Amino acid sequence: MNLRRQSAMVKIVKIGFVFLLTLIPQMAMAKTPVELLKLKLQSDDQVVRDIRFYGTDIDPNTSSVDDQFFLTIDGQNVPIKPELARRLESLRRSFSYDSLSGGIQVGEPGGPMCLMAGPARGMVLETRYLTYENYKITNSEMKPVLTVPQNCLFTSKISPQNATAREDARAALEILFTLSQTLPPGS
Numbered sequence: 001m002n003l004r005r006q007s008a009m010v011k012i013v014k015i016g017f018v019f020l021l022t023l024i025p026q027m028a029m030a031k032t033p034v035e036l037l038k039l040k041l042q043s044d045d046q047v048v049r050d051i052r053f054y055g056t057d058i059d060p061n062t063s064s065v066d067d068q069f070f071l072t073i074d075g076q077n078v079p080i081k082p083e084l085a086r087r088l089e090s091l092r093r094s095f096s097y098d099s100l101s102g103g104i105q106v107g108e109p110g111g112p113m114c115l116m117a118g119p120a121r122g123m124v125l126e127t128r129y130l131t132y133e134n135y136k137i138t139n140s141e142m143k144p145v146l147t148v149p150q151n152c153l154f155t156s157k158i159s160p161q162n163a164t165a166r167e168d169a170r171a172a173l174e175i176l177f178t179l180s181q182t183l184p185p186g187s
Contacts, residue, residue, distance in 0.1 A: 031056035031057065031066075031068075032056070033054040033055065033056055033068065033070055034054060034055065034056070034058050034128065035052055035053075035054055035128065035142060036053050036054060036055045036058065036088075036089070036092060036127065036128050037052070037053040037088060037092060037125065037126070037127055037128075037172060037176065038050070038051065038052050038053070038125070038126040038127075038142060039051040039052075039123060039124070039125050039126075039173060039176040039177060039180065040123070040124045040126070041121075041122075041123055041150075041177075041180070042120075042121065042122055042123070042124060042154075043119040043120070043121050044119040044120055049073070049074060049180055050072075050073070050074050050075070051071070051072070051073050051176045051177075051179065051180045052071070052072045053069065053070075053071055053080075053085075053088055053176065054069065054070040054071070054072070055067060055068065055069045055070075055085075055089060056068045056069075058128050058130065058137065058140050059130070059137060060089060060090075060092045060093035060096050061093065063086075063089070067089075069082070069085035069086075069088075069089070071085075071179065073179070073180050073182070073183050074183070076183065078179065078182065078183065080179070084175065084179075087175065088172055088175060088176075091168040091169075091171050091172040091175075092127055092128075092168075092172060093168075094160075094162070094164055094165040094168040094169075095127060095145050095146070095160045095162075095165040095166075095168055095169040095172075096127050096128065096129055096130050097129065097130040097131070097132060099132075100162065100164075100165060101145070101160040101161065101162055101165040102160060102161035102162035102165060103160070103161050104129075104143065104144075104145050104158060104159070104160055104161070105157075105158070105159060105160075105161050106157070106158050107157030107158070108157070114151075114152035114153065116151060116152055116153055118151070118153070119153070120149075120151065120153035120154040120155070121149070121150040121151045121153070121154055122147055122148060122149045122150050122151075122154030122156060123147065123148045123150065123173060123177065124144050124146075124147050124156065124158070125144070125145055125146040125147075125148075125169055125172065125173040125176070126142045126143060126144050126145065127142070127143065127145050127169075127172075128140050128141070128142055128143075129141055129142070129143035129145070144158050145158065145159070145160055145169050146158060146159050146160070146166070146169040146170065146173055147159070148170070148173060
C-alpha cells in the first residue's frame with residue numbers, strides 16, 4: 001500500500017515538474033509594461049491630474065494577441081476596455097515617430113492672451129517617442145507631443161507638424177481626458 005502511495009506521489013511530482021517547465025518559457029517571455037502615453041492636467045506648473053497608459057510592446061506598428069494594456073489615473077489602476085486600449089494604440093502610431101508625425105513643433109510660449117486672474121490651466125499629452133534606424137527601434141523616450149489650453153493663460157504650444165498626427169494626438173488626448181473623469185480628483 002505504501003509503495004503505491006509513493007509511486008503515485010512520484011508521478012504527481014513529475015507531472016508538477018513538467019508543468020512548471022512548460023511555464024518557465026512563458027514567464028520568461030512575459031513583457032514588462034512600459035508607459036506609452038501620459039496626459040497631464042496642469043494648473044500653472046503643478047500637475048493636478050496624471051493619466052498614464054501602459055502596454056507591453058512599445059512598437060505601435062506591431063500587435064500580438066499577447067499584448068496587454070493598463071491605465072492608471074493619479075496612480076490608481078483603472079480598468080480599460082480592450083477595444084479602447086487598441087484604439088489608443090492605433091492612434092499613437094501617427095505621432096510616435098518623425099516619419100509619420102512630421103516632427104514635433106514647439107512654439108515659443110508668448111504672454112497670456114488675456115488679463116484673466118487665476119492659474120494657467122492646460123493639458124499636455126506625452127508619448128513614447130521612437131527613433132528608428134534600419135527599421136529597428138534604437139531609442140525611445142517620453143516626449144510631449146501636444147498641448148491644449150483650458151484657459152487663455154496657458155501658453156505652451158506643442159503639436160505634431162503633420163495634420164493627421166495632430167488629429168490623432170488630439171483624439172488620444174480626448175479619450176484619456178474622458179477616462180480621467182471616471183474617478184473624482186484625489187481618489
